[in-house]
Amino acid sequence: MGWQPLQGTKPDQKLPLVASLYVLAPLVIWGLLKIEGSSLHNYGLIWSFSLFISLTKGLILAVVGLGIIFFLEGILTWVHWQPKNLTRAFFLSSPLLIVALWVGITEELIFRGIFLSQLSQEYGFWVAGAISSLIFALLHLLWERQQTLPQLPGLFLMGMVLVWARAIDHGSLGLAWGLHGGWVWGLALLDSAELMSYSDSGLAWVKGIYNQPLAGLAGILCLLGTAWGLNLLQ
Template sequence: MIDTNKIANYPFLLRVIIFLLILAAIWLPVAAPIYLLVKDSNLATILTMGLLFAEFVFLVRRWGKQVYGQTQLLTSYGLVNTRQNGFELLIGLAIGISITFSLFVVQGLLGFVSWQNSDNLPRIIAEGLLSALGVGFAEELVFRGWLLDELQRDYNNQISVRANSLIFALSHFIKPVEAMLRSWPQFPGLLLLGLILVLAKRNCQNRLGLSIGLHAGLVWGYYIINIGELVRYSGSVPDWVTGINGNPLAGAIGLLFLSVLAVGMRQMSERSKGRSD
């Protein structure tokens, strides 16, 4: 048996492995029957991923209490129920969807895409918002909450930020080798996005609202455009310009827009640091 009182003194990688093994041990016995019994693969994925996140939240709370002696670990991650955090979430949502649509508007002006009509747009907008908020909330709690906290317990700020961004990018990029080779331009975009989301949290005194909203806004905007089939690519430029497989993160224009957003977040960080000094 592992002495939970000693886990806090283990190195970062060992702590993370122990946490993930415990999570897998809790999740797999329930998830496996779902995959076997539910014929609809999409429904099975939704159920098992929802279950995984619920168990993650349960385990994090126990982890904080048993390993670190902290009863409010989620609060220390930046998940706080305040008006300011909610306002920052809305600001992030607005920025994220604005950046996404601006990217495609620019491509339309340049003749790279043409805009199309969609018959189910209201439903797609509503579905996209719910899905995006779920993705943004879950991924930010995992990456900018739990993972960043574990990194900061062992490493300085610079290393923690870089490692967090790298792990975030790798976790979204790892797939069959053929697919990775085909979509390799996506990796720099994922790295930059990871950095932006860490900066978003730091700019709000480590509250998660802005990073959740920003992440959700980017997902929401792309969901509306992609699922709604609102644009058609003209093929006038190579895919690496507009995005491999239609993914803006895997294209030069998407990387340019993310770079502008990163500069904005960096300037915001420097201004807030100056005010605190």
């Protein structure tokens, strides 16, 4: 692929690179568990009915948050909706949900599972959460440099919200998995089905620099609203 990490990735390199990483990551995690003699339970992944209840709550909270933000942006004419593409969205929704859940559980197991649990032994839960969230944000620079830089504060805050989700879910990754998967699913569906497009109106720093929600005030407010919603779930 000719990938050079210090230079980011080109569009034609990103898809095969990302796909290979999400295929290899579970194998690396499995190897780590074997070496440590531990299990997924130690990192917050406990297969039980309560996990799927938390997963569902996270999905709903994530989609509702995105819906509110983009609904308000539609009222302000910052985005234009394309209802003619609803049929396309319907057919894409299930496969995209599967992909989003895979991405969500992989990243949550790594960052809010392994990293957070290991770092907590040395630095305490919240310092470990901040460190793992910083790593989570900075690693996104590997994919795309220019558009990711303005998103770094939002990505860090996203990481901390997901840390908070694990904390209030009594150490389980269910809620964080649902939130992460829901955000990925919602944004991927809007983009892939072309359900909306950004207009030229509105301030970039509010709606998102380069049309990236996490690079604007709207995305930050969505995350803060999610944190408030999580607080209500306690």
